[in-house]
Amino acid sequence: MRTLGCFLLLLFWVSQPQKSYTTPLPERTTPSAERTAEDPESGQGNEMERSRSKRSWMWNQFFLLEEYTGSDYQYVGKLHSDQDGGDGSLKYILSGDGAGDVFIINENTGDIQATKRLDREEKSSYVLRAQAVNKKTGRPVEPESEFVIKIHDINDNEPKFTKNVYTATVPEMSEVGTFVVQVSANDADDPTYGNSAKVVYSILQGQPYFSVESETGVIKTALSKMDRENKEQYQVVIQAKDMGGQMGGLSGTTTVNINLSDVNDNPPRFPQSTYQFRAPESSPVGSTIGRIKANDADEGVNAETEYKIIDGDEHNMFEIITDKETQEGVVIVKKLMDFERTRMYNLKVEAANVYDDPRFQYLGPFKDVATVKIIVEDVDEPPLFSKSAYVLEVKEDAKINTIIGTVTAQDPDAARSFVKYSVDRHTDMDRIFNIDSGNGSIFTSKPLDRESLLWHNITVIATEISNPKESSRVPVFIKVLDVNDNAPEFAMLYEIFVCENAKAEQIIHTVSAIDKDDSYSGLHFSYAVANPAVHGTNFTLRDNRDNTASIYTQRNGYSRHEMNTYLLPVVISDYGFPIQSSTGTLTIRVCACDHKGNMQSCTAEALSHPTGLSTGALIAILLCIIILLGHSRAVCCSKTTEKERAIACV
Numbered sequence: 001m002r003t004l005g006c007f008l009l010l011l012f013w014v015s016q017p018q019k020s021y022t023t024p025l026p027e028r029t030t031p032s033a034e035r036t037a038e039d040p041e042s043g044q045g046n047e048m049e050r051s052r053s054k055r056s057w058m059w060n061q062f063f064l065l066e067e068y069t070g071s072d073y074q075y076v077g078k079l080h081s082d083q084d085g086g087d088g089s090l091k092y093i094l095s096g097d098g099a100g101d102v103f104i105i106n107e108n109t110g111d112i113q114a115t116k117r118l119d120r121e122e123k124s125s126y127v128l129r130a131q132a133v134n135k136k137t138g139r140p141v142e143p144e145s146e147f148v149i150k151i152h153d154i155n156d157n158e159p160k161f162t163k164n165v166y167t168a169t170v171p172e173m174s175e176v177g178t179f180v181v182q183v184s185a186n187d188a189d190d191p192t193y194g195n196s197a198k199v200v201y202s203i204l205q206g207q208p209y210f211s212v213e214s215e216t217g218v219i220k221t222a223l224s225k226m227d228r229e230n231k232e233q234y235q236v237v238i239q240a241k242d243m244g245g246q247m248g249g250l251s252g253t254t255t256v257n258i259n260l261s262d263v264n265d266n267p268p269r270f271p272q273s274t275y276q277f278r279a280p281e282s283s284p285v286g287s288t289i290g291r292i293k294a295n296d297a298d299e300g301v302n303a304e305t306e307y308k309i310i311d312g313d314e315h316n317m318f319e320i321i322t323d324k325e326t327q328e329g330v331v332i333v334k335k336l337m338d339f340e341r342t343r344m345y346n347l348k349v350e351a352a353n354v355y356d357d358p359r360f361q362y363l364g365p366f367k368d369v370a371t372v373k374i375i376v377e378d379v380d381e382p383p384l385f386s387k388s389a390y391v392l393e394v395k396e397d398a399k400i401n402t403i404i405g406t407v408t409a410q411d412p413d414a415a416r417s418f419v420k421y422s423v424d425r426h427t428d429m430d431r432i433f434n435i436d437s438g439n440g441s442i443f444t445s446k447p448l449d450r451e452s453l454l455w456h457n458i459t460v461i462a463t464e465i466s467n468p469k470e471s472s473r474v475p476v477f478i479k480v481l482d483v484n485d486n487a488p489e490f491a492m493l494y495e496i497f498v499c500e501n502a503k504a505e506q507i508i509h510t511v512s513a514i515d516k517d518d519s520y521s522g523l524h525f526s527y528a529v530a531n532p533a534v535h536g537t538n539f540t541l542r543d544n545r546d547n548t549a550s551i552y553t554q555r556n557g558y559s560r561h562e563m564n565t566y567l568l569p570v571v572i573s574d575y576g577f578p579i580q581s582s583t584g585t586l587t588i589r590v591c592a593c594d595h596k597g598n599m600q601s602c603t604a605e606a607l608s609h610p611t612g613l614s615t616g617a618l619i620a621i622l623l624c625i626i627i628l629l630g631h632s633r634a635v636c637c638s639k640t641t642e643k644e645r646a647i648a649c650v
């Protein structure tokens with residue numbers, strides 16, 4: 001209070017800012033300021049008492065209402081020094097914020113006036129200094145003193161929302177009171193003074209679906225069972241009003257766009273109970289027969305539907321998959337259909353939501369069933385052979401026009417069209433086979449020989465008579481079977497001799513045989529001397545049962561002079577059917593040998609017999625031998641067994 005001893009700041013106080021709207025400010029401030037100036041510390045005014053209790057009282061402050069609209073200067077207050085005797089010797093000087101510009105002072109009286117309309121929201125207080133100076137001496141009579149002019153708020157700002165438009169989403173079917181979004185508005189007026197900045201929210205549009213909490217701006221649902229499928233978007237208008245929402249307060253509004261988000265509260269439902277599709281029996285595996293759709297009013301995952309066949313497909317002929325784009329069930333062929341076997345299928349198909357929401361099960365069931373009828377259509381199919389390939393056998397000695405075997409093919413269609421057969425001539429260039437076009441019997445038309453061609457692999461074609469375009473082909477493997485048409489014979493021409501000094505029961509040679517025919521049990525032949533009673537007296541033959549036979553001496557004492565050549569006819573038989581046999585004659589010469597059995601010399605005459613040469617040839621050979629004997633008898637003997645060589649000698 002001591003600092004204020006020098007200056008008495010003349011204050012005015014307006015405790016009811018509302019009144020300032022209705023009452024011109026200068027008229028009120030001037031008398032009020034004068035009143036307080038006369039008795040500044042008395043606190044006699046009731047208004048002042050109320051104000052004190054409301055706000056901290058500051059003696060070095062002036063208060064001034066913002067937004068003064070009068071044509072005169074607005075009176076602020078009066079400076080007064082207790083050194084001022086009222087004789088006009090002092091003058092008052094003002095300095096600081098806006099001195100001489102916004103605020104002017106009457107230097108004689110100390111009256112301060114505001115020259116401009118002031119905005120609290122622009123500058124809420126001004127700091128100024130006052131001085132009292134002796135006019136004559138120009139010396140201050142008091143130390144300079146500082147004071148503040150505070151601009152008093154009036155409600156000149158409406159609440160402003162932080163956004164022009166809010167957006168929010170809340171699930172459909174939410175319970176009443178579910179939080180949606182919070183809106184908020186700011187008021188630029190002084191929040192510490194009056195209700196100018198006290199904002200209250202209310203809903204102008206959007207009832208009865210939504211409500212707003214007046215204090216907080218929180219928007220909540222106000223109606224239960226709001227259904228997205230019924231109405232999805234709402235536009236809510238919220239008002240914020242200051243002055244605590246009372247009449248005369250300023251207001252601002254905002255729009256809140258609220259979307260309901262989907263929940264699974266709708267089950268899938270087939271719009272019809274039966275669907276019917278037609279499909280040709282030739283529909284390939286994996287092809288689509290038809291599409292069905294169970295409608296679901298929900299969206300996104302809540303509309304996702306899975307289809308399955310629950311009955312009528314015992315043979316697993318079909319499958320149903322979900323088209324993820326359209327949520328349709330696509331019926332697909334899993335196994336080839338056959339019109340001749342089944343002409344219609346009746347499938348029971350179930351559609352069920354993939355994601356169920358347990359909260360809404362009471363709105364279910366969340367699945368549905370429909371019947372899908374598939375009518376199989378007949379397709380003209382080519383004839384079908386009874387086998388995929390035929391293997392036939394024919395004996396090589398089969399007569400021409402013998403039936404080898406029969407192929408059969410049928411039209412699988414219900415029409416059972418007649419079929420005709422033919423041989424693909426590209427596979428039977430030599431026209432060895434023929435087929436009966438009516439019954440599929442295959443004939444030989446030329447003689448066969450297994451030894452020249454074992455397999456005849458041909459193709460037979462079956463064609464529908466009524467529709468030549470429908471034809472099928474089948475391979476026919478014809479194997480020519482062996483017939484035992486060849487007799488076994490000696491494997492070679494044997495040169496056999498017996499030593500004059502040979503003993504009885506001695507092996508002099510071993511022979512074997514061959515056969516051109518197919519031998520089933522390996523090369524097996526039997527050997528026997530023809531007419532053994534006659535021919536078996538000098539030599540015997542033993543079958544070794546390994547396809548060889550050995551020739552034995554029957555006695556000793558063979559002599560060139562007595563008999564220089566023996567002939568041994570041998571019967572060789574195979575075990576085929578019928579048995580084939582031949583007789584080969586072995587020629588055994590009698591030769592002189594050393595004691596080890598090595599041949600020394602033989603009789604020339606023996607050479608003629610096995611080769612069966614003509615008389616002329618024999619004479620030539622004999623001449624040859626005579627000539628050769630002069631040089632080397634042994635060489636000549638060993639070499640002249642060959643016919644050509646013998647002739648060459650001539």
Ligand SMILES: *[C@@H]1O[C@H](CO)[C@@H](O)[C@H](O)[C@H]1NC(C)=O
Pocket residue numbers: 167168169233258259
């Ligand atoms: C509300 O729905 C509309 C139309 O479907 C859409 O354009 C908008 O983005 C949605 N708003 C929100 C917040 O999801």
Ligand SMILES: *[C@@H]1O[C@H](CO)[C@@H](O)[C@H](O)[C@H]1NC(C)=O
Pocket residue numbers: 403406436439440441
């Ligand atoms: C097929 O017909 C021919 C006469 O053309 C006959 O000889 C043959 O036995 C028949 N085949 C069958 C399997 O009936």
Ligand SMILES: *[C@@H]1O[C@H](CO)[C@@H](O)[C@H](O)[C@H]1NC(C)=O
Pocket residue numbers: 455456457477
């Ligand atoms: C014919 O068929 C038989 C049996 O399949 C086979 O062994 C043979 O090699 C074939 N012949 C020809 C010439 O294709």
Ligand SMILES: *[C@@H]1O[C@H](CO)[C@@H](O)[C@H](O)[C@H]1NC(C)=O
Pocket residue numbers: 534535536537538562563566567
């Ligand atoms: C067996 O040998 C004797 C004496 O050498 C002879 O007379 C007879 O004709 C021979 N028999 C045959 C079948 O060659």
